[in-house]
Amino acid sequence: MQTRRQFIQIVPVAGATLMAGREALANAKLDENDAQAKALGYAHDATKVDAKKQPKWAKGQICSGCQLYQGKAADAWGGCPLFGGKQVAGKGWCNAWVKKA
Numbered sequence: 001m002q003t004r005r006q007f008i009q010i011v012p013v014a015g016a017t018l019m020a021g022r023e024a025l026a027n028a029k030l031d032e033n034d035a036q037a038k039a040l041g042y043a044h045d046a047t048k049v050d051a052k053k054q055p056k057w058a059k060g061q062i063c064s065g066c067q068l069y070q071g072k073a074a075d076a077w078g079g080c081p082l083f084g085g086k087q088v089a090g091k092g093w094c095n096a097w098v099k100k101a
């Protein structure tokens with residue numbers, strides 16, 4: 001049987017573990033083969049986007065220049081809310097690209 005003292009010691013540890021888990025998920029890099037990534041035509045390298053399959057793509061469009069990119073312009077990777085905050089490549093692209101205001 002757990003004592004009140006043990007419970008008080010366990011709760012913060014469990015909370016910290018949960019927070020670390022969430023952070024790890026947010027820091028995870030998006031897999032190009034992820035179903036949603038495929039649905040949105042995401043590529044880690046925008047220059048490899050097939051313009052025939054992705055007619056919205058235009059030269060110069062990259063994640064770091066997208067309104068939804070959560071990294072800084074010079075960051076190699078940054079979060080994207082379309083993919084649950086997973087990291088997308090600054091030089092990547094998907095067909096939801098919107099020019100940064």
Ligand code: SF4
Pocket residue numbers: 042062063064066067068069070080081082088092093094095096097098
């Ligand atoms: S929404 Fe913008 S930042 Fe997110 S993957 Fe698409 S182009 Fe990149």
